Amino acid sequence: MIKVEAIVLRERVEIVIDAVEVATGHVGVTVVEAVGHGRERGITHEYRGRVFESRFLPKALLTFVVQDALAPGVVAAVADAARSGNDSGDGLVWIAPVGNVTHHRTGKRIEEAEKR
Amino acid sequence: MKTADVVIAANTIWVVVAAVLVMFMQAGFALLEAGLARMKNAAHIAGKNVLVFGVCSLVYWAVGFGLAFGDGNALVGTHGFLPSSSALLAVGKAPFSFFSTVPGAAGYLFEVVFAGVSLAIVWGAMAERAKLWVYFAFGAVFTVLYSITSHWVWHPGGWLYSLGMQDFAGSTVVHYQGALAALAGALLLGPRIGKFGRDGRANPIPGHNMPYAVLGTIILWFGWFGFNPGSTLGVVTGNRIGYFGYVALTTNLAAAAGALGGVATAWAVLRKPDVSMMLNGALAALVAITAACGFVAPWAAIVIGLAAGFLAVTGVLAVERLGIDDPIGAVAVHGASGVWGTIATGLFAAPALAANLGTGRGGFVYTGSLHQVWVQLLGLAAVGAFTFSASFGALWTMKRFWGIRVEEHVETSGLDVSEHGMWGYPEFYIPVPGGYGTEAHGHLLGHGHPHPAAAEPEAA
Numbered sequence: 001m002i003k004v005e006a007i008v009l010r011e012r013v014e015i016v017i018d019a020v021e022v023a024t025g026h027v028g029v030t031v032v033e034a035v036g037h038g039r040e041r042g043i044t045h046e047y048r049g050r051v052f053e054s055r056f057l058p059k060a061l062l063t064f065v066v067q068d069a070l071a072p073g074v075v076a077a078v079a080d081a082a083r084s085g086n087d088s089g090d091g092l093v094w095i096a097p098v099g100n101v102t103h104h105r106t107g108k109r110i111e112e113a114e115k116r
Numbered sequence: 117m118k119t120a121d122v123v124i125a126a127n128t129i130w131v132v133v134a135a136v137l138v139m140f141m142q143a144g145f146a147l148l149e150a151g152l153a154r155m156k157n158a159a160h161i162a163g164k165n166v167l168v169f170g171v172c173s174l175v176y177w178a179v180g181f182g183l184a185f186g187d188g189n190a191l192v193g194t195h196g197f198l199p200s201s202s203a204l205l206a207v208g209k210a211p212f213s214f215f216s217t218v219p220g221a222a223g224y225l226f227e228v229v230f231a232g233v234s235l236a237i238v239w240g241a242m243a244e245r246a247k248l249w250v251y252f253a254f255g256a257v258f259t260v261l262y263s264i265t266s267h268w269v270w271h272p273g274g275w276l277y278s279l280g281m282q283d284f285a286g287s288t289v290v291h292y293q294g295a296l297a298a299l300a301g302a303l304l305l306g307p308r309i310g311k312f313g314r315d316g317r318a319n320p321i322p323g324h325n326m327p328y329a330v331l332g333t334i335i336l337w338f339g340w341f342g343f344n345p346g347s348t349l350g351v352v353t354g355n356r357i358g359y360f361g362y363v364a365l366t367t368n369l370a371a372a373a374g375a376l377g378g379v380a381t382a383w384a385v386l387r388k389p390d391v392s393m394m395l396n397g398a399l400a401a402l403v404a405i406t407a408a409c410g411f412v413a414p415w416a417a418i419v420i421g422l423a424a425g426f427l428a429v430t431g432v433l434a435v436e437r438l439g440i441d442d443p444i445g446a447v448a449v450h451g452a453s454g455v456w457g458t459i460a461t462g463l464f465a466a467p468a469l470a471a472n473l474g475t476g477r478g479g480f481v482y483t484g485s486l487h488q489v490w491v492q493l494l495g496l497a498a499v500g501a502f503t504f505s506a507s508f509g510a511l512w513t514m515k516r517f518w519g520i521r522v523e524e525h526v527e528t529s530g531l532d533v534s535e536h537g538m539w540g541y542p543e544f545y546i547p548v549p550g551g552y553g554t555e556a557h558g559h560l561l562g563h564g565h566p567h568p569a570a571a572e573p574e575a576a
Contacts, residue, residue: 011528035547045546047538054546 001101001110002071004064007036007091008082013060019081020064024073032061040088059091065110071095124207124217127350130360131222134346138229141339142169145236148332148399149243150540152323152392152444156530157244159540164239164251169232171255176228180263185223186211190275193267199224214271217350226346227266230290233343234262237294240444242301245308245527248535250511250520257510258297265293265499280476281495282465282488284363285347287407287457288499295451296500297507298442304511305521307441309528318436321443326391333395337371340402344409354472359410366409367402370421374401377425385429396432397425400449404457408464410473416464416481423460424453458496462489 008016010033017029035056042055066074078093101110117125142165150162172180179197186196187210196203196211204224208216215223235258239251266289268274269281283289312318323329344367345360353359378397382390401421405412408420431448440447465488467478477488514520521527526534539545543552 043546045538047542052549054548056547058545 001098002066002068003096003098004062004066004071004074004078004093005096006062006064006078006082006093007034007059008062008078009084009090010058010060012082012084012090013062016062016078016081019077020074023077024066024070026064026066026070026074028064030063032063034059034061038088038091057089065098065101067111123350123352124219127217127352128219128222130351131218131226131346131349134342134360135222135226135229137339137342138226138233138346139339141229141233141336141343142166142236144332144335144337144339145233145240146332147328147335148395149240149444151325151328151330151332153243154321154530155324155541155544156532156539158324158532159538160531160535161239161243162540163536165236168235168239168251168255171252172232172235172259173228175256175259176231176263177224180231180259181224181227182211183260183263184266185214185227185271187213188267188271188273190273190278191268192264193271196220215349223349226349230266230286230343231259231262234286234290234294235259237291237446237450238297238301240446240450241295241298241440241442242305243443244531245305245521246301247520247522248531249518250514253514254297254301254507254511258507261297261503261506262289262293265289265503268498269495276495276498277475279491279494280488281491282411282461282470282476283407283458283495284410284461284473285344285406287403287405287454287461288495290454291403291406291450292454292458292496293499293503295447295449295454296504297511298446299440299451300504300508300511301520302440302442302447304508304515305441307439308443309524311441312439316439323392329392329395333398336399337402340367340371340406343367344406347410353410354474356472359472363409366412366414366417367405369414369417370401370405370409370424371398372401373418373421374398374404374425374428377401377422378428379425381426381429385433393429393432396428396445396449400424400428400431400453403450403453404460406454407457408461411461411465411469411475411479413464413466416460416466420457420460420464424456427452427456455496458492459489462486462492 013031020026036059037055037057042053043057044051044053064074075093075095082090084090102108103110146162146165150158153161181199182196183193186193188194199220203211204221205219207219212220212223235255238258268276269283269289271277308321310319311321341364345363348360348363351358375394375398379389379394382388382393401424404420404424405417428449431452432445435442435447461479463480465476465479467482470476470478476491477483479488480486511520532539542548
């Protein structure tokens with residue numbers, strides 16, 4: 001199995017999840033609210049005319065655990081759907097292999113369960 | 117002092133106290149509307165109450181008070197614009213001869229807070245998507261429209277008053293009228309992004325803070341003790357001394373019945389005793405009893421309140437079914453209930469109380485005559501036609517030439533940050549210096565060590 005992780009803008013979360021399902025048929029995701037920054041190093045805010053810096057920006061961390069064959073499709077779908085048109089801050093997507101992916105409910109490995 | 121002067125003094129104390137209570141209803145609207153809106157719009161929607169009350173207060177002094185209560189003809193007041201201190205200090209003299217037992221200034225204060233309530237209702241249905249400048253522009257327009265119809269119904273020279281329309285404190289004038297403009301606004305703005313799915317089904321968009329909404333409702337209920345009883349405009353009403361106490365009682369009975377009626381209806385229809393529907397029930401009952409409060413027996417107040425509680429829940433659902441997005445429920449709570457309260461007065465007005473007030477006749481259940489109901493319906497039709505078409509026309513023009521709805525990215529980011537440059541709850545959205553997540557927690561470990569010094573504040 002492959003873990004696909006993506007950092008995306010919070011307002012793109014649902015768009016990205018829908019795009020993954022449409023492109024690959026994969027259903028199932030974990031969303032974690034996250035903060036962070038890329039090369040833009042955060043943002044300057046203004047409050048009552050005074051400025052202050054926020055190093056971090058609100059993002060979301062999405063995790064999809066998918067069959068190996070689906071991974072390239074998921075990555076492509078995420079990258080495409082997460083693009084906002086802004087100059088920076090759209091985030092990243094990456095993959096990593098994971099093992100022993102097991103359902104709590106059945107106690108069975110997902111690879112075996114889905115091979116049936 | 118002569119006895120007459122003492123009565124004027126007592127009346128003025130009561131009217132100013134009542135006006136201050138009604139002004140506090142702005143706090144109720146701020147909390148109710150903020151509570152029923154999303155977090156990203158909370159500061160904007162609470163803050164706009166201050167903005168529009170400011171607009172309303174100035175416009176009402178300049179032209180509204182003269183249009184509504186200045187001496188004039190059957191359609192409109194024609195005197196008392198930009199009133200001077202001498203015009204406002206006189207009692208029962210031109211241009212405000214209507215106020216025969218309080219100074220014109222007390223009259224202004226009491227009436228401007230009513231205009232402010234009516235205007236506050238308007239934005240409930242337009243919440244979370246209207247451009248900020250519309251609040252200034254339409255706030256001024258609506259204040260003028262409101263002043264004209266309040267002259268029809270409340271000024272003894274007004275044509276609906278002359279027909280005997282009974283609207284003690286403004287179910288029609290304040291609430292129905294605010295809801296008409298709210299409906300026009302909601303229709304022209306269209307629903308919020310995501311309110312209705314592609315198949316047309318309504319998605320719930322929950323408010324972000326129910327305790328706020330509850331507190332707002334309680335403050336409105338409290339303020340209503342100025343709104344209805346204060347509409348006696350004095351401590352002696354006809355031949356009854358202290359009649360305002362009785363008006364407060366009918367008001368409270370109706371609100372109590374409405375809260376219970378609302379929660380019971382929600383329990384039956386939605387299968388859950390929804391808190392926001394209970395609040396809507398209490399508010400709808402207060403709206404409905406507003407016309408009737410001076411005219412009806414205690415049992416009738418309870419009937420009116422219960423029915424309003426039922427109407428509030430079914431009305432909110434019906435408005436949504438029609439594809440109209442009304443985030444706070446203004447159309448159902450103030451519109452449908454305003455209509456109900458106005459008609460109910462024609463049904464339940466006690467002949468003796470109507471005679472003492474010198475307005476209209478007894479209602480259908482006492483007299484068997486539908487005369488008063490027809491008068492009430494005529495008033496509703498006239499105000500409805502005028503205010504809805506004028507509001508729709510004004511907002512349509514603004515939409516056509518300048519646009520009244522914020523851009524999509526403004527709506528999705530929320531009006532707090534996009535219109536005002538700061539969220540209502542900044543620490544929820546961005547890390548703030550010294551804010552949430554950066555606090556020292558030594559006290560939890562029992563160390564009691566001193567907090568590290570905060571960063572030096574920027575030099576001023």
